[in-house]
Amino acid sequence: MNYLAHLHLAHLSHTSLPGALLGEFARGTIDPDLPAALQTGIRLHRQIDSFTDAHPRHMGEVQALPSPFRRYGGIIMDMMFDHFLARHWPRYHPWPLADFIGYSHRQLVPDAHWPPAMVTLVERLKQHRLLAQYERFDGIIRAIARIDGRFRRPTPLPRCAPLLRARYDKMEQAFLAFYPELQDFVLSQTRQG
Numbered sequence: 076m077n078y079l080a081h082l083h084l085a086h087l088s089h090t091s092l093p094g095a096l097l098g099e100f101a102r103g104t105i106d107p108d109l110p111a112a113l114q115t116g117i118r119l120h121r122q123i124d125s126f127t128d129a130h131p132r133h134m135g136e137v138q139a140l141p142s143p144f145r146r147y148g149g150i151i152m153d154m155m156f157d158h159f160l161a162r163h164w165p166r167y168h169p170w171p172l173a174d175f176i177g178y179s180h181r182q183l184v185p186d187a188h189w190p191p192a193m194v195t196l197v198e199r200l201k202q203h204r205l206l207a208q209y210e211r212f213d214g215i216i217r218a219i220a221r222i223d224g225r226f227r228r229p230t231p232l233p234r235c236a237p238l239l240r241a242r243y244d245k246m247e248q249a250f251l252a253f254y255p256e257l258q259d260f261v262l263s264q265t266r267q268g
Contacts, residue, residue, distance in 0.1 A: 076093055076126050076157065077153045077154055077156070077256070078096065078155040078157065078158055078200065078206065079157040079160055079161060079206050080153075080156060080157055080160050080254075080257075081095040081096060081098070081099075081120055081123065081124075082095055082096070082179045083132045083160065083167065083168060083175070083177075084119070084123060084257070084261045085116060085119070086168075086175070086178075086179075086259070086265075087168075087258060087261060087262070088119065088121055088261050088262060088265040089115055089265070090115050090265060091112040091113055091115060091116040092116075092117060092179055092182040092183060093112075093183055093184075093186075093189070093199045094112055094113040094114070094116015094119070094120070094181065095115055095119065095120055096116075096120075096183065096193060096196070096197070097113055097116055097120070097188070097189065097193060098116060098117040098118075098119070098120020098121055098124075099120065099193070100190050100192055101117045101216055102194050103132055105118065106118050109188055110188070114189055115125065119130065119265065121262060122126065122260075122261075122264050123257065123260075123261060126260050127153070127156075127253075127257065128149065128256060129134070130253055130256070130257075131249075132249040132252055132253040133152055133156075133249070133253060135172075135249065136148070136152050136155075136242075136245070136246055136249050137149060137151075137152055139242065139245070140238070140242075141238070143231045143233055144168065144238060146231055147231065147232055150219070150222060150232070150242040150256065151219060151232070151235060151239070152210075152246070154218060154219050154222075155214070155215065155239065155246050155250070156211070156214055156250050156253070157209050157252070158209050158212070158214075158215040159246070159247050159250035159251070159254075160209075160250070160254065161206070161209040161210035162210055162247075163250075163251065164210075166187055167258070168254075172207070173207065174203070175205055177204070178267075180200070180201050182199075183197045183200070183201075185197065187201075201231055205218065212240070214244075216235070216236045216239070219232050219233075219235060219239075220232055220235075243267065
């Protein structure tokens with residue numbers, strides 16, 4: 076899952092929104108000196124990613140992508156699942172999406188525990204209102220294309236729009252079946268903790 080889903084699931088489970096994003100940047104053993112809320116957020120982020128990557132609906136959609144896109148299938152599906160979450164937002168949250176994004180922005184206040192890359196990410200999310208763009212197909216396509224810049228060599232990501240348009244309905248159905256299971260998983264994990 077990508078940023079919107081991690082923030083939504085942190086809110087759903089009453090865990091740390093900054094911790095949910097910090098999981099994107101924390102590698103290896105979780106620093107025991109971090110505040111407990113951030114440690115929980117990192118742990119939950121990793122559990123969400125593991126559950127998602129191993130789920131048959133997610134894996135099936137990744138495997139259905141032709142070469143050379145399949146190599147980047149995890150990235151593509153995480154972004155598309157965020158798109159479908161934004162598109163079907165009222166099914167999953169009582170607040171309007173714009174209100175939730177505003178709330179998330181207010182919760183994401185940099186502190187000494189944040190790596191510089193996370194500070195930069197959050198500044199971009201806020202300044203360009205990137206999460207709000209996920210709701211539109213063209214917005215998510217632009218977001219996927221921007222990911223190409225993170226790689227040393229060019230990727231096919233900027234050319235994926237026709238493929239995603241052709242597979243759109245199947246991906247959407249996979250998301251709609253998958254996301255309630257992910258929500259249940261997250262709630263079960265946070266009840267155990």
